[in-house]
Amino acid sequence: MVPASDRVTDPAKNPEKNPEKNPARTSVWLDRRTPSRTRRTESPAGLDLTRITEASVRLLDAEGLAKFSMRRLAAELDVTAMSLYWYVDTKDDLLELALDSVYAEIAPPREDTDWRERLRELARTYRELIVRHIWISPLAGTFLNIGPNSVLFSSAVMDVIRATGLPLERQTGALSAVFQFVYGFGTVEGHFKARCDATGLTQDAYHRHAMGTIRAQPHLRAIVESSDDLMAARGGDTVEEMRERDFDFALDLLIAGIETMCERTGSPTTAAHRGQQPQ
Secondary structure (H helix, E strand, O other): OOOOOOOOOOHHHOOOOOHHHOOOOOOOOOOOOOOOHHHHOOOOOOOOHHHHHHHHHHHHHHHOOOOOOHHHHHHHHOOOHHHHOOOOOOHHHHHHHHHHHHHHHOOOOOOOOOHHHHHHHHHHHHHHHHHHOOOHHHHHOOOOOOOHHHHHHHHHHHHHHHHOOOOHHHHHHHHHHHHHHHHHHHHHHHHHHHHHHHHOOOHHHHHHHHHHHHHOOHHHHHHHHHOHHHHHHHOOOOHHHHHHHHHHHHHHHHHHHHHHHHHHOOOHHHHHHOOOOOO
């Protein structure tokens, strides 16, 4: 749910021969060309777009975005790199397809619950998605996010925001407050988890090691010690427990903010939830 950034292009670099630099081609979902007969003959048996997309997700999960390439993907599928171009024009096409495919992991919220619970459910599942597939963080801000699974998620989010009763002109602000918070929270959490995994340490062991290293530096020790009482009051015996407390409380603050804004505008949904009559 992060707005797509504008793609910078250079028309002087022959956009017809370089689709990634073509400003008219904004999404794989808007430019699905029929392969030529020449490319069709290069398609190996058993290879299709679904299999290619699934392999892309596996590679991105295992090796990260920086190492992802058409050659590496072709080796994973045991085909030639040219075979992949029968299905897609660029690596960006594959990244956009992979991004949309993982949005299918977000189940729609239950329709028989209050908007607050639906919002919490969507926020938690979106956060879990980002942590599970940390490579989607930069991609979500790169592409238009108009694939079928992404659209379903966006529609579910908009349905919940509408159910809050906020005036139309304030709904996008509420959406940004909640889901850009979740995006940032999940991105930081995902990177921390990935770093711990790379060192072979648990998150708790890595945290203890990092804090011990910081305390050993005289110019940093005072900063850490001044926040000891804050960390103690935070609660939780493990890094994950502390993080869960922070996430839940921050989400509660955002929901309380939405409720407050609804009360200011006399929203009937908030008044009914609290057993009050709208003013």
